Amino acid sequence: MVVLGIDTSTNISSIAWGKYSQVWEGGRNQSKDLLPKIEKLRKKTGGLWRDLTGVVVINGPGSYTGIRIGVSVANTVGMLMDVPVKGVDGLAGQVNLITKRITGNIISLIGAGSQRVYARTYKVDGKEIKPMDDYYVGDLGEYTDNKDKSSWMVVDGEEEIVNWLKSSGWVNMIEVNTDMQGGRAKKAVELCDRLGEVKNDVVVPMYLRGPIKK
Secondary structure, eight states: OEEEEEEOSSSEEEEEETTEEEEEEOGGGHHHHHHHHHHHHHHHHTOOGGGEEEEEEEOOSSOHHHHHHHHHHHHHHHHHHTOOEEEEOHHHHHHTTTTTTOOEEEEEEEEEETTEEEEEEEEEETTEEEEOSOOEEEEHHHHHTTSOTTSEEEEEOOHHHHHHHHHTTOOSEEEOOTTSTTHHHHHHHHHGGGSOOOGGGOOOOOOSSOOOOO
16 A cells, blocks of 8 residues: 655645655745655655555645645545545644654644744644644744643744744754654654545645735
8 A cells, every 4th residue: 555645734845655755845845846756756666656545635734825735736646546635634743753752742833923833732642642622823922821841842833933932941842854754744644544534535724824914
């Protein structure tokens, strides 16, 4: 079984073709880079498109444009190859990046611009990852105000957010980067069998807020 994983929800983009993966800083080039990178990775593995058995995509929260790009490509590949497509919550996906090292309560944060964040706290017990609160989008300080600073935190955010957390006493913090175990896309592939079916095999973007107007 070969599953294609896609994550363009933040600047730390990633793809996976089965057990093989690539992570890079996507920036503003995700729309033109994504398909060529998928094809290059497929060729590198020696895989064939007819081998594909499914697609899984991080469908939010994160960059409005990035989510749209990833979900659109995932749904298109699924339709053309006639394979099921599933979506994964990116906040839970990045918690999966660190569960081999950490258990218990983990706070997951993704930058939402202007010191705002998408956030959720998860409890990790073995292979089970259970949300402990609702999705949050808003001021970073407001969300962390009553949180235990001894808790672990996994963060994909701007330098301003990371620096604020460090200066506020958060020491048990892991930053998502291009060296992390194949990125969220690979973890999404690993989770694929545990995900529920999606209606009509079409993943819907999970936007917790609208796009930022410039």
